[in-house]
Amino acid sequence: MPPPNDRRPGFSRRAQLGIFTGYVLAVAGALAGLVLVIVAVVDNGSFAFLRRGANEVVAPVGAAGSAARSGSRNVFEKIGDYFDAANKNAALRREVRIARVQQIRMRALAEENHRLKTLLGVVETSRPPVATTRMVASTSASTRRFAVIGAGTNQGVEVRMPVRTALGLVGRVLEVGPNTSRVLLVTDAENVVPLRRARDGIAAFSEGRADGTLRLRLINVGVNPLKRGDVFVTSGSGGIYRPGIPVAQVQSLTPDGAIARILSDPAASEFVIVDRVFQELPDPAATPAPEPAVQ
């Protein structure tokens, strides 16, 4: 590669000044970047308006992309289905038979549960979701894990609302634009979710590890009772997520908890569901509510 020859402008005053101005601008750009980073670090929500506008502009592209994603997956699945079809068919029949029995048992249990709950006077709060929308983008190169979904204030989405798929929890809404919102994924290190073990309700909370797994920390420190394959669901404490949304499965154990794999991989989901905040709590950051929420 030959060296650039525009470094020696000769006697042209204009060219000399041009090069000098370039350097000044570059250093000024770096300094401006430093200032902006410091502002962004001090106040996390700053520049949200810029991102909001930028996402609104490009979101249609992302929507097309997300359709392509589910489409391409179907093609591969369809090809794969032809291999070993007979055995698969038999296995599926067997599974359906077992599932049917289990379904009846579950229905009976749900019925009984409902009856017991009415006896106790617990009020079921199951409200319809706010929006069902596409996931249009997610940070790919950054260690922060954000995603953009195709619904915003126009669809009734608000900050703090939980986002999930049919398989499990995805994250919660962080910033809202008119037609897009930014979601803090469960795998982000800033996202802490209160959980309990699905089997017996051992309480824990999860922190993202930015590499697709979660770190589970038990609330009661002692002998680690977790085992590989344990499934954790949201516990409902904290008030954002309603209890019982599946989140993660234990992959390996650590001294004070476990490393868990998330159940609802954002990479495998085209559509996401935005739920209401489980229990509205007065937001300490916002202006004080006219009346405190009744717990």
Add this chain to the structure above:
Amino acid sequence: MAVVRQPRGLGGRQPLVKQLRRPGAALNERLRKRINRAPSPLLARGVPWLSVMVLSLMPFLPLVASAPIMPPFAFMALLAWRMLRPGMLPVWAGAPLGAFDDLYSGQPFGSAILLWSLAMLVMEIVDVRLRWRGFLQDWALAAALIAAYLVLAAGLANATGGNSPVAAILPQLALSLILHPLVTRLVAGLDRFRLIPISRAPSGLGR
């Protein structure tokens, strides 16, 4: 069966302009395509900027990842343009391109403005010290810059909350270093594309 052969002319690239309407004007037109044609100044100047910005939109690909595995393609393209065509992008190009990248990358706003500007300045210094470089040296230089960029970007991301371990970016780093020649290849292709002679402007643009 008459086979109409297109005369290949002076060995130049066949322009993209379609064959024209009147038969009498066809020869004229064909000659005019190669003579007195220059690259469109818009393409010649705009393709480097545009390609980096399009690669900044990577998060909108139909690939929602749960881990940071995607290489920073926009930054890699910026480096490749800088190495392949020194002086094509001005020294200060890191700031505006970085600002655009920050809108979509999920990093705290300003991190790419800072790091890309610094990378451009480092390249200026390197150009003074190492005047004749081969591709392997360029690759090693890009590897150093990309590694520094990823580590510093992760550090800035951690400063805004989140404490991801440095180990989380190792797969991404490895992938980026391997893919650098590919990105250079892509940029070289774009470099050919931007200099296709299509406009009538006689000024010799394109370095």
